[in-house]
Amino acid sequence: MTAQLIDGKAFAARVRGQVAEHVARLKQDHGIVPGLAVVLVGEDPASQVYVRSKGKQTVEVGMTSFEHKLDASVSEEELIAVIDQLNADPAVHGILVQLPLPKHLNEDLVIGRIDPAKDVDGFHISNVGLLGTGQKSMVPCTPLGCLMMLRDHFGSLSGCEAVVIGRSNIVGKPMAQLLLGDSCTVTIAHSRTRDLPEVVRRADIVVAAVGRPEMVPGDWIKPGAVVIDVGINRIAAPEKGAGKMKLVGDVDFSSCAEVAGAITPVPGGVGPMTIACLLANTLTATCRANDLPEPEGLTA
Numbered sequence: 001m002t003a004q005l006i007d008g009k010a011f012a013a014r015v016r017g018q019v020a021e022h023v024a025r026l027k028q029d030h031g032i033v034p035g036l037a038v039v040l041v042g043e044d045p046a047s048q049v050y051v052r053s054k055g056k057q058t059v060e061v062g063m064t065s066f067e068h069k070l071d072a073s074v075s076e077e078e079l080i081a082v083i084d085q086l087n088a089d090p091a092v093h094g095i096l097v098q099l100p101l102p103k104h105l106n107e108d109l110v111i112g113r114i115d116p117a118k119d120v121d122g123f124h125i126s127n128v129g130l131l132g133t134g135q136k137s138m139v140p141c142t143p144l145g146c147l148m149m150l151r152d153h154f155g156s157l158s159g160c161e162a163v164v165i166g167r168s169n170i171v172g173k174p175m176a177q178l179l180l181g182d183s184c185t186v187t188i189a190h191s192r193t194r195d196l197p198e199v200v201r202r203a204d205i206v207v208a209a210v211g212r213p214e215m216v217p218g219d220w221i222k223p224g225a226v227v228i229d230v231g232i233n234r235i236a237a238p239e240k241g242a243g244k245m246k247l248v249g250d251v252d253f254s255s256c257a258e259v260a261g262a263i264t265p266v267p268g269g270v271g272p273m274t275i276a277c278l279l280a281n282t283l284t285a286t287c288r289a290n291d292l293p294e295p296e297g298l299t300a
């Protein structure tokens with residue numbers, strides 16, 4: 001392997017340390033304790049693990065964690081009532097509704113009900129529009145985490161050729177907006193892109209966010225390019241024993257690491273940064289709600 005490894009786990013620990021310092025100061029100087037509410041509908045075991053680790057890290061940085069676990073059969077009215085209650089609660093500065101929701105619930109309607117100022121996922125259309133027009137907004141956690149790692153690596157991203165593979169509302173599109181905001185030349189590639197390998201070969205920055213295990217091989221990567229792997233795919237790992245599973249990204253790590261200048265691993269790359277940025281966003285929302293200066297280096 002020739003690429004430098006971008007250690008998202010260590011980076012996330014540093015971000016949480018910075019958040020914890022700010023939280024301690026907020027408490028000491030202003031008597032304010034940031035609160036993050038997570039709403040989980042249904043019993044998906046993977047979601048439960050994720051919600052548990054979020055709750056643990058929220059408390060570790062000194063914030064208050066609120067968890068609302070609702071039955072999978074909850075009605076839209078009941079879910080909306082919970083959101084209204086969290087919107088009105090001054091102890092709650094951030095609200096996250098775990099996605100995806102069960103099919104009978106309208107995600108756009110539910111997300112649209114969250115007070116945009118408390119929308120720490122940055123999924124509300126007000127925040128999407130603010131980001132798209134370069135205004136102050138809540139920024140989706142995964143793209144924000146990727147941006148932090150890229151800024152740390154490059155210093156300035158100005159003039160870089162960036163290719164984002166994937167056009168989702170939660171990663172691809174906001175990632176492209178953030179890169180554009182940092183003056184990259186941005187291409188959004190997707191399943192219908194003609195000659196994807198040639199498009200990716202132009203890139204100084206490749207962000208892979210498609211959800212297809214190991215789909216980007218090393219021979220698509222320009223030598224020295226920086227590869228950010230957003231994918232978290234659980235696949236069979238017969239080499240580890242019958243029935244065993246492993247986590248892999250959207251890029252083929254071993255071949256890409258032979259060519260890239262730097263690369264994020266899976267696990268231990270973008271994933272931990274997503275949770276760290278959720279805490280950073282909760283801190284930012286708390287500062288804005290109280291007309292206090294925002295933490296430096298923790299926002300877009």
Ligand SMILES: Nc1nc(=O)c2c([nH]1)NC[C@@H]1CN(c3ccc(C(=O)N[C@@H](CCC(=O)O)C(=O)O)cc3)C=[N+]21
Nearest residue numbers: 050096097098099100121267268269270271272274275
């Ligand atoms: N409203 C909403 N916002 C989200 O941000 C959101 C969501 N819904 N629904 C579910 C997905 C999933 N997600 C992950 C975050 C971190 C890791 C993470 O830290 N993964 C570890 C590995 C964990 C393991 O070993 O399973 C890593 O990549 O190193 C994984 C998954 C956020 N999500």
